[in-house]
Amino acid sequence: MIQDKNQQRTSLSELGEFKLIEHLTKNFKIKHKSTVKGIGDDAAVLEFESKRIVMTTDLLVEGVHFDLSYVPLKHLGYKSVVVNLSDVYAMNAEATQITVSIAVSNRFPLEALEELYSGIQTAAKIYNVDVVGGDTTSSNSGLLISITAIGTLNKDEVIYRDGAKPNDLLVVSGDLGGAYMGLQILEREKEVYKVNPNNQPDLDNYTYIIERQLKPEARKDIIKLLKDLEVKPTSMIDISDGLSSEILHLCTQSNVGCDLYENKIPLDPQVISTCEEFNIDSTTIALNGGEDYELLMTISQEDFPKIKANPNLTVIGFITEKSAGKHLVTRAETKIALQAQGWKNFNE
Amino acid sequence: MIQDKNQQRTSLSELGEFKLIEHLTKNFKIKHKSTVKGIGDDAAVLEFESKRIVMTTDLLVEGVHFDLSYVPLKHLGYKSVVVNLSDVYAMNAEATQITVSIAVSNRFPLEALEELYSGIQTAAKIYNVDVVGGDTTSSNSGLLISITAIGTLNKDEVIYRDGAKPNDLLVVSGDLGGAYMGLQILEREKEVYKVNPNNQPDLDNYTYIIERQLKPEARKDIIKLLKDLEVKPTSMIDISDGLSSEILHLCTQSNVGCDLYENKIPLDPQVISTCEEFNIDSTTIALNGGEDYELLMTISQEDFPKIKANPNLTVIGFITEKSAGKHLVTRAETKIALQAQGWKNFNE
DSSP states (O other), X not given: XXXXXXXXXXXXXXXXHHHXXXXXXXXXXXXXXXXXXXXXXXXXXXXXXXXXEEEEEEEEEBTTTBOTTTXXXXXXXXXXXXXXXXXHHTTTOXXXXXXXXXXXXXXXXXXXXXXXXHHHHHHHHHTTOEEEEEEEEEOSXXXXXXXXXXXXXXXXXXXXXXXXXXXXXXXXXXXXXXXXXXXXXXXXXXXXXXXXXXXXXXXXXXXXXXXXXXXXXXXXXXXXXHHHHTOOOSEEEEESSOHHHHHHHHHHHHTOEEEEEGGGSOOOHHHHHHHHHHTOOHHHHHHXXXXXXXXXXXEOGGGHHHHTTOTTEEEEEEEEOGGGOEEEEOTTSOEEEOOOOOOOTTOO | OOOOTTOOOOOGXXXXXXXXXXXXXXXXXXXXXXXXXXXXXXXXEEEOTTOEXXXXXXXXXXXXXXXXTTSOHHHXXXXXXXXXXXXXXXXXXXXXXXXXXXXXXXXXXXXXXXXHHHHHHHHHHHTXXXXXXXXXXXXXXXXXXXXXXXEEEOGGGOOOSSOOOTTOEEEEESOSSHHHHHHHHHHHHHXXXXXXXXXXXXXXXXXXXXXXXXXXXXXXXXXXXXXXXXXXXXXXXXXXXXXXXXXXXXXXHHTOEEEEEGGGSOOOHHHHHHHHHHTOXXXXXXXXXXXXXXXXXXXXXXXXXXXXXXXXXXXXXXXXXXXXXXXXXXXXXXXXXOOOOOOOTTOO
């Protein structure tokens, strides 16, 4: 919400499309042996020898997925890479390459795109992926980012959504609901700013949840941790649309039921205190908030000893026969049907 | 420009995002052995054994790349696949998989997206590619399509842009300028329609060039032809931005010059007659028109006997030393510097 009125503005039309791509990607380094040819030809050339690859794609649209009045472009670039890589890790793969396409209106100066690409570059560096291609074009309205990610793994390492078995434990990484509550804080500050642009917001009590919203991380570390612990989940999915929605996906595709325990759902203290401040139920937020990019998995009971002492993994329930249904077991020990109320993009 | 006012309209918000993807892709069949897992998990899983893969991506934006007042959605779906596959063929690869992401505003009913996807499906069938993933989201303005294509080939088959050598022949497939002149006809008819909506346009004299604009084909057949003829081009690129722009790319990346002969540039009679009608120079159109999706390549002189009788391939010039420069040799046999005036997306 703080803008430097004297910032440099170079018009995109001064460069033209080819020079623009060249300019934005000139500092991108190729690090993977599997990248034979990166940016600069009709297509990238990749070689994975005997490995399998995974491929996933996501679109982020201004006004739908992000609001530039409080999302810094650098963070947006970083996040747009992370949300894609999260899907790669959810297959138990190592992310190796991405392509980045953007549609952008002339109201963005070159310097804004440089910010966006510096966030993309930072994420590519931290997660060790090569940017091997993309497309840059104008749009008549806002900014749109389309990223496709490639990852690699051995044949026997792939983890699908459909492998959960009755009695498997339902396990989640990290904690939930933070990204959604961070968004509530940012939206509230935006309204305050509209009324009084000189108000200086005090966000000290919300740093964790705001970071969860603006600069989330994909759980590459969990994929490594599981390998180190010698645990191969029976199914896995990343949590982008809210815990309940993802559990229902796992159960439907695996043809099983589940019992999820409300009192086991991991919540950060900032989520709890902010929910109290907003007078909303923290369980509802954890179940339906979305954008947490944690990993939800099922693991065999015999692997429990390997994970039980680990602070990164929390057992939140177990898998049942399909006929038993999909339930949330509340703190009051009543069972209620699990329902998805995740992000509905097309609601009017 | 002809609309059925009684068409069925199902709102996208009635379905929600998951059901929408499911609905639109339910008829898509997986045909390639390399597609281990298609749509339905966090990512697709692919396996290419010892082969190399190529990867390319394109964005098509309403109001920039297409105008829905005269582009049927089915054709648009078809074309959006074709423009991507063209880049795969330009690497000398076989196209095998694509992901399709769309951002669309609520003003589009479900039936419109079904039309779009039926065009995508038709192209996937004709070009034998599997649709293995994608993303569907709302946008605040128009329609945007982002496609990423994967292709496969043997290590020694890859053809880059940088392999052209002095004395190589400059060769192009098909004919040029048609797509651009087709666009001029469609734009003219749009203006006529605005003035008199009851006017019935007579487009019989423009069928070929309109098809070149609305429903272009990628030259998969040329890749096969070159294999059959046992000709491996020294460099190759697809013509999306106009012949001169692509020749300059090849020359710059190969560090060579060229002589392009104006009187050798292949033109369809409809291009010539329509250029006369519009009183514009057909060479200018062939050089700068764009969207022809033909293949431009350089081949060694010793391969000339293999291609000289083939109606699909035309020799339009030859490669020179870099110091000789890049020239167009006009019909009047004067040499002028070759310049690119292709599509400038960011012009205001």
